[in-house]
Amino acid sequence: MKIWFNGQLVEQQDAKLSIYDHGALYGDGVFEGIRAYGGKIFQCDAHLDRLMTSAREIRLEVPYSKAELTDAMYDCMGANGQTDIYIRLVVTRGDGGLGLNPFKCSKPNVFIVADNIELYDPELYTNGMPVIICKTVRTSATMLSPKVKSLNYLNNIAAKIEGLDAGVQEVLMLNSEGNLAEGSGDNIFIVQDGQIVTPPESAGILMGITRGVIMHLARKMDIPVSQRDITPQQLFDADECFLTGTAAEVIPIVSVDGKPIANAKPGKISLELVNAFREFVTIGEEVPYDG
C-alpha cells in the first residue's frame, strides 16, 4: 500500500510521524474523509474547502494548495490501482516540544491514505439499523467550532463506545439543549409528513458533505427540506429516519433505544434517497459546500 506523505509516495511502513507531532500528542490537526467512485473523487472541492476552513479556524497553515492536494489524492489512488475507495487526508500541526503552544511546531505534516472502510454491516443498509441515543453530549459550538473537523474525536469515540456496549453500531448524540445533534460519524435526518428535516449548524453539528448532497437531491426530487431543531420526541414520532456520511453513505434507521420508528422498516423516502444517492455518485456533479 502506497501512502502520500509530505509530497512523496512511500510504502506504508516508511510513512512515519514523530512522536512529538502535536497531532499525536494533542490531537492537534484537521482531516477529511473522502470517497472516490469510478476513479473520480466525490465532492472534491467541497471536501478541500472544508479542510481549508477547518485549518483556518485553528490557525494551521496547510502547506499545499487545493489543486496540489487534489493531484496528490489522484496520485495516491493511482499508485495503488484504486478507483472506488475511501481517502483519508490528514494535516497535523507537526513536530513541537511538549506543551500546547502550536506556534512552536516546525511545519505541518500532510498525509493521504486510500483504503477500504466498512462502518456498518452491509445487511443494515437493506434492513435498516438500530441505534440508541447516547448519554455523551455533543461538544457544543461554544467549546469548539463545529466547522473544525479536528483530529480530536474523543467526544465521538466516547459516544461510539456507549453504542458498542449497548450492542448497536451507531448512536445519536444530543446537544446541550437536549435536541438531536448527529451520529458519532454521520448526520441525521427524519422524515415527517413527506418533508425531510435535519438539525441546523447551530445544533453543533459538522456540516456534512453527504448531508448537503442529500438536501440537493431531495430538492431536485420535490421533497421539501427543512433545517430545524429536532427533539427526541419528534424523532420517536417520525415517519422515517436515516443517517448520512462519507463513510456511512446513506443508511436507514429503524429503531431508537429499542423503540421502532414507524413500522421498523426502512421508509419509502429514505430508500428513494438511497437510490438517488447511488445514482448521483456515478455522475460526478459537484454540489457547493454550504458549511
Ligand code: PLP
Ligand atoms: N458528523 C460527524 C461527527 C462526522 O465525523 C462526519 C463524517 O465525517 C459527518 C457528520 C458526515 O460528514 P460527511 O458527509 O462530510 O462525511
